[in-house]
Amino acid sequence: MEAKLNMRKNYKVVIVASLLTLIISSYMLYNGLKPETRETEVLINHYSALAYFRGGAEVKKDNPIWPNGSFVTLPVYSYSLTPEYRGEFYFTTSPKSDVDITVETSVVYFYEVNDVPVWKKVYFTATNSSKGEIRTIFEINVSDLKSRINDAQNSFGVFLGKTGAEVIEKVKYSGIIKGREVDETLTFTIPVDVQSTYYSFSTLNETKEFTIPEKRIINVPKPFYATLIPAAFVILSAAFLIASILLRIVYKDVKFLEKEIEAAKRDRLIKSASFAKIPETNLEKVEVETVEDIFKAANENLEHIFYDRDKKVFFFVHGGVLYYCREK
Incomplete structure (x- = not known):
């Protein structure tokens, strides 16, 4: 009740303070709810370079396995039946663009010790050019290579x-892809296993992705208290504002609220006292000015307060003295 009285007496101050708090906390809540963004750089796909190599050999000799002149694709090849290998290399970009492509195909053979080359020789080389995509087909006499x-x-x-051989495809391409200029050189190596009784070519199916940086605006998550604390202040300030306005409307006269508070205080005091008739006695009598004072005196002297409902008097006896206070 005292808090209500203080709010009523100082309602203008409470309203101004509540309004200021409400405005500030609402602004903080708005900022807390507004997504925070920052600029960042991400890599996005620009285009892909696609390359594959495959091949086979034509049967050059009558045999009980394949017809003479047929084309076979095998994991291993015989020198006597299939001495010549036909390889096919294909290259393009995705999306396919009108870029200039040059492919240099080389077949080399070498000798190495512990993976360190000792000597290397070029057996065959050829260059082809095209736009957008390129397909290079070549033949190697592997018996002669051996x-x-x-x-x-x-x-x-x-x-x-150990000795060995390999096909080296060196691709150079330049042009415009998705509105951006490109100029790249890629090298693809296809190992060739040349043994005493057979040979084999590895295959190739490779995709290389090319990316470009792009600036993007992303949302940055905020800590939970960025909205929780302002929201709490908004609710509290709104509650104080409404309460102060209602108190001003309900209790236009402050004295009416003061009487309510006094009545409530009186009811609490009466409930804490025991009901009894004030004794008619020749004891010395001392009148106490206020109800608060008589309760304070009773507590200090460890005495219990009594209340005479008919005469509306609080009293207690201590040391042969009757202390009393008339309810005002």
């Missing part, structure tokens, strides 16, 4: 390491 490897190694006279 003879070249053996001759070179016999001349070197050292047989510690």
Whole structure:
């Protein structure tokens, strides 16, 4: 009740303070709810470079397995039946664009020790150009390639390491893809296994992704208290504002509220006292000015307060003295 009285007496101050708090907390809540963004750089796909290599060999000799002249694709090939290998290399971009493409195809054979090249020779090389996409087809006499490897190694006279061969596809392309200029050089290597009784070519199916940086605006999550605390202040300030306005409307006269408070206080005091008739006695009598004072005196002297409902008097006896206070 005292809080209500203070709010009623100072309702103008309470309204102004509540309004200011409401405005500030509402602004903070608005900022807390508004997404926070920042600029960041992300990599997005620009285009893809696609390359594959495959091939096979034509049967050059009558045999009980395949018809002479047929084209076969096998994991391993025989020198006697399929001495020549036909390879096909294909390259393009996705999305397909009108770029200039040049492919240099080389077949090399080498000798190495512990993966370190000792010597390397070029057996075959060819260059082709096209736009948008390119397909290169070539043939290799692998029997002849094997003879070249053996001759070179016999001349070197050292047989510690291993010999081998590989197809090297060097691709250069330039132009415009998705509105951006590109100028790239890629190299693809296809190992060739050349053994004494057979040979084999590896296949290739490779996709290389190219990205470009792009600036984007992303939302940054805010901590939960960025909205929780302002929301609490909004609710509290709104409650104080409404309460102060209602108190001003209900209790236009402050004295009426003061009487309510006094009545409530009186009811509490009466409930804490015991009902009794004030004794008619020759004891010395002392009148106490206020009800609060008589209760304070009773507490200090460890005495209990009594209340005479008919005469509306609080009283207690201590040390042969009757202390009393008339309810005003």
